[in-house]
Amino acid sequence: MAEQLYNAIFVGSIYALFAVGFALVFSVLDILNLAHPVVFMLGAFVALFFMSTFGAPAALAAVAAFAVTGVFGIFLDRVAFAPLRRRGAPPLSAMISSLGFAIVVIRLMELRYGPDLVSYPAGSLPQAILQIGDARLDGLRLLIIGLAIILMAALTYVVRVTQLGRDIRALAENPRAARLLGVDVDRAIAATFFISSGLGGVAGALLGFAYNAIYPQMGTPYELKAFTVMVVGGMGSLPGAVLGAYILGIGEIAALVFLPAEFAELRDALAFGLLFLVLVIRPRGLLGHRVADRA
Amino acid sequence: MDAIVDFFRVYQTTIGVIGINALLALSVWVTLYAGQLTLGNAAFMAVGAYGAALLGMRVGVPFPVGLALGALLSAALALPLGLAVFRLRGVYLAIATIGFGEVVRVVLLTLPFTGKALGLNGIPPVTELWHIYLSLAAVAYVLWRVQGSTVGRAWAAIREDEIAAASQGIAVRRYKLAAFVAGAALAAWAGGLSAHLNFSIEPGDFGFTRAVQILVFAVVGGTPSVAGPIFGATLLTALPEVLRPLKEYRDIFAGLILMGVIIYLPRGLVTLAELRKTRRLQEIGAADVA
Numbered sequence: 284m285a286e287q288l289y290n291a292i293f294v295g296s297i298y299a300l301f302a303v304g305f306a307l308v309f310s311v312l313d314i315l316n317l318a319h320p321v322v323f324m325l326g327a328f329v330a331l332f333f334m335s336t337f338g339a340p341a342a343l344a345a346v347a348a349f350a351v352t353g354v355f356g357i358f359l360d361r362v363a364f365a366p367l368r369r370r371g372a373p374p375l376s377a378m379i380s381s382l383g384f385a386i387v388v389i390r391l392m393e394l395r396y397g398p399d400l401v402s403y404p405a406g407s408l409p410q411a412i413l414q415i416g417d418a419r420l421d422g423l424r425l426l427i428i429g430l431a432i433i434l435m436a437a438l439t440y441v442v443r444v445t446q447l448g449r450d451i452r453a454l455a456e457n458p459r460a461a462r463l464l465g466v467d468v469d470r471a472i473a474a475t476f477f478i479s480s481g482l483g484g485v486a487g488a489l490l491g492f493a494y495n496a497i498y499p500q501m502g503t504p505y506e507l508k509a510f511t512v513m514v515v516g517g518m519g520s521l522p523g524a525v526l527g528a529y530i531l532g533i534g535e536i537a538a539l540v541f542l543p544a545e546f547a548e549l550r551d552a553l554a555f556g557l558l559f560l561v562l563v564i565r566p567r568g569l570l571g572h573r574v575a576d577r578a
Numbered sequence: 579m580d581a582i583v584d585f586f587r588v589y590q591t592t593i594g595v596i597g598i599n600a601l602l603a604l605s606v607w608v609t610l611y612a613g614q615l616t617l618g619n620a621a622f623m624a625v626g627a628y629g630a631a632l633l634g635m636r637v638g639v640p641f642p643v644g645l646a647l648g649a650l651l652s653a654a655l656a657l658p659l660g661l662a663v664f665r666l667r668g669v670y671l672a673i674a675t676i677g678f679g680e681v682v683r684v685v686l687l688t689l690p691f692t693g694k695a696l697g698l699n700g701i702p703p704v705t706e707l708w709h710i711y712l713s714l715a716a717v718a719y720v721l722w723r724v725q726g727s728t729v730g731r732a733w734a735a736i737r738e739d740e741i742a743a744a745s746q747g748i749a750v751r752r753y754k755l756a757a758f759v760a761g762a763a764l765a766a767w768a769g770g771l772s773a774h775l776n777f778s779i780e781p782g783d784f785g786f787t788r789a790v791q792i793l794v795f796a797v798v799g800g801t802p803s804v805a806g807p808i809f810g811a812t813l814l815t816a817l818p819e820v821l822r823p824l825k826e827y828r829d830i831f832a833g834l835i836l837m838g839v840i841i842y843l844p845r846g847l848v849t850l851a852e853l854r855k856t857r858r859l860q861e862i863g864a865a866d867v868a
Contacts, residue, residue, distance in 0.1 A: 315669055317790075366841045374669060375615060376840050379797055382790060383836030390829040507680060507786055510673050518670065552684035559677035563662045566670060 285418040287536050293424045293493070295532025296431035300486035301505050302512040302524040303438060304479035310519030311455040311475045313374050318359055318381040319483050319509070320502025321388045326352045326484025327491035327501065328392065334407050341408055341492060345430075348488035349481040356480025357473050359384060392499040400496040408492055427489045434482060435525055442521065447474055455519075511558040517568030526569060531557075589819070590707065594775050596815045597710035601768035603795035603807030604717055605761045610801045611725070612757040613737030615668060617789040618659070618675035619765040621682035624784035625652040626766025627773035628692060631701045634774070636691070641704050645770040652766030653759045660758040664751060667740075679789055686781040697780025698773075705774040713771065714808070717764060722804045733757060765792075798839050800846020809847055 301323060308316045329351045330344035339347065363384040367376050411422030442448040450471040453461040462468045491497040512531055516523025531554055538550040561568060586593065602623060609616045629648030633639040639647065663674045686692045693699070724730045732753045735743040744750045773779050799810020817835070821828045839847060 309669075313669070315672075363837060370844065372844060375797065376844070379794055380837050380840045382794070383833040383840065386833030386836070387830050390827075390833070394826060507676070510676060514670075514673055514677075549684060549688055552681050552688070555677045555680035555684070559674060559681060562666060562670065562674040562677065566666055 284540075285415065286420065287540055288533075289418070289420050289424070291533040291536035292529070293428055293532075294536065295529035296428045297486055297490050297493075298505070298508055298512055298532055299435060299525045299528035300431050300482055300489070302509045302516075302528050303435060303521055304482040304486075305509045306513050306516075306519060306521055306524040307438075307442075307475060307479045307482075309513065310521070311451055312364070312368075312377075312472070314364060314377045314381070315374070316359075316381050316479075317378055317506065318363065318385040318388070319479070320506045321385045322352050322356060322359070322480045322483040323487035323490075323502040323505060324392065324497070324499060325355060325388070326487030327497040328396065328401075329484065330488035330491060331401065331403060331497065335404050338404075341403075345485055345488045345492075348484045352484025352487075353477040353481030355484075356476035359480065360472065360476040389499050396499060398499060400498050402495050402497075403491070408495060421493075424493055427493055430489065431486075434485065438478065438482065438521065441478070447471070451475055508554065511554050514558050514568055515561050517570040520568065520570045523568055523570035586707075591775075592816065592819055594705065594707055594710055595772075596812050597707070597714050598768050598772045598775065599792075599795055599811035599815045600714055600808040601710070601717060601771070602765055602792045603799060603811040604714075604721060604804070605764035605768065606792050607796045607801060607804070607807040608721065608761040608764065609754075609757045610796055611730075611737065612733035612754055613740070614664075614754055614757065615672045615793075616675040616758065616761070617672050617786075617793060618656075618678050619761060619792050620784045620786075620789035621675075621679035622652045622656065622762040622765035623769035623772070623788070623792075624682055624686060624779075624781070625655060626769030627779050627784070628686065628698070628769075629766065630770030631698050631773040631779060632691065635698070635701065641702075641774065645767055648770045649763040649766040652769075653763040656759045656762030657755065660755045664754050664758070676786060676789065679784075679786065683781045683785050686784075692781075695781065697778060697783075699778045701773050701777050701779065703774060703777050705771050710771055710775075713767065718804050718808060725804065729753065729756070794836065798836065798846055800843075800848035802845055803848060806846050806848040813847060 301319070304322075305316060305319045308314050308319070326348040329348045330341070333339040333344040333347045334341065359381070363380045364377050367380060409423055409426070413420040413422050413425065440448075442451060450461070450466045451474060453464065453466050454468055454471045454475075458468055461471070487497075487502065490501075508531060512527035513519075513524055514527070515530060516525070516527030534553060534557065535550055538553045542549060602619060605622070606616070606619045626645070626648035629651050630641075630644040633644040633647055634641060659678060663671060663678075666674055687694055732743070732748045735746065735748055736750055736753060740750055769784075795811040795814055796807040797810070798814060799808065800806030814832075814836075817832055818828060821831055824831055
């Protein structure tokens with residue numbers, strides 16, 4: 284039981300790291316970034332690259348994953364979103380553009396690494412088993428949970444307290460007004476993508492470490508989960524995304540534990556049933572402030 | 579003449595799939611034309627595909643009746659769903675319909691009579707090309723006529739400004755629902771046709787990827803006119819065949835083309851045709867009128 288709860292919190296932490304980046308871009312620019320799963324996957328492969336080519340330790344590789352995917356996020360924005368923004372294109376266009384971008388990157392990665400599972404170099408991942416009572420817990424996951432919480436706290440600090448965070452929030456409220464008030468809008472957008480993608484990349488690297496199996500399409504299942512997480516927590520609310528992520532993580536593991544095996548498939552329906560219910564009953568989500576039905 | 583016959587024989591499946599994808603693109607176009615972004619059409623396609631296949635294989639219902647019942651079932655599902663979700667707009671509506679789509683997919687994985695993850699196999703391949711293209715022609719004609727009718731103008735008004743449309747006395751909710759239900763029935767019809775074209779279906783065929791793909795057909799083709807989605811579905815379905823010489827770089831080019839169209843042709847591929855028209859109108863000094 285303790286092991287299941289532990290795994291639920293681990294899964295929730297990965298969902299949360301994935302979803303806050305996704306929610307950040309949505310809340311600031313109203314873009315559903317379908318290339319976010321690609322950034323997540325790239326994080327795992329950047330870590331692999333640094334570990335196998337330079338023999339970097341896992342911790343350093345995770346930092347590299349953050350930096351490289353963050354810069355990649357800015358590149359993504361320049362290529363897929365900036366031209367549409369200049370034209371004032373509808374959000375739907377941005378979604379499709381990011382989808383095209385995602386297809387290209389996934390295929391390039393498949394050409395380089397093949398479509399199958401890839402592992403990290405042997406002995407490169409820290410290993411520890413924690414024995415608490417009868418429960419045997421994977422120590423690496425505890426590290427990951429801790430790191431995820433630290434990263435989310437740091438994100439909250441940046442968005443709430445710093446000047447950059449104020450700029451980003453002003454941009455989210457109204458880009459025109461923000462520009463008139465002297466906010467460097469382009470810098471704020473670049474920062475938004477750097478933070479969003481960096482967090483997504485770290486999430487991918489950490490998940491890769493935990494499962495020690497990565498592949499070019501590994502981000503895809505997380506995309507739909509991120510939708511659920513954002514809707515349950517409240518679209519565009521960062522604390523909401525974190526709360527939604529842990530609810531989903533715990534809910535999924537609970538379904539796994541309590542549902543009979545022949546209904547195991549219903550585990551996923553639970554997530555999306557939850558998503559659907561929240562949208563119909565409480566469209567603004569648990570922690571959402573804004574009116575959900577704005578166009 | 580022989581060359582044409584050969585061409586049809588070699589590409590028969592692709593030609594069939596193009597027609598079905600065009601029908602699907604039109605099914606999402608109906609709601610897009612009314613300004614509503616929904617991503618539930620893959621699920622409605624699944625309802626039609628499973629409905630028609632199961633009725634045909636287990637109950638022995640004739641093919642056209644199975645198609646029609648599948649479409650009816652889908653419409654019957656869409657009505658209460660639409661009542662629930664049309665409080666939402668924009669991206670929220672899209673995500674709610676994605677949620678519905680995933681629930682349908684998972685239910686298909688769980689029900690005892692749908693073959694679960696393996697899906698249904700050995701569906702009689704009774705769909706002929708002329709079934710698909712007759713459906714497409716009929717649907718395209720009807721939608722084209724609807725576009726110019728009171729209903730079509732009401733949809734356009736809702737798309738441009740919902741509040742203004744309501745203040746003009748347009749029953750916004752009812753028109754939105756009508757578009758949604760019509761789209762659902764159409765997607766189910768296409769689903770039934772595709773089930774009997776491919777002999778086998780499985781829940782994975784109707785997931786999120788398919789929902790996005792249908793939307794992409796319509797948007798890349800262009801949503802201002804009925805021709806857009808048909809054009810988009812044709813081009814994007816044929817593209818992998820056309821790009822076959824590029825081998826493993828095929829998907830990369832497909833992705834780049836998708837980005838290029840959405841970035842450089844704001845109103846979709848049909849703008850290529852419109853550009854010529856505008857230029858001609860400019861020559862005779864009538865661009866403003868058009």
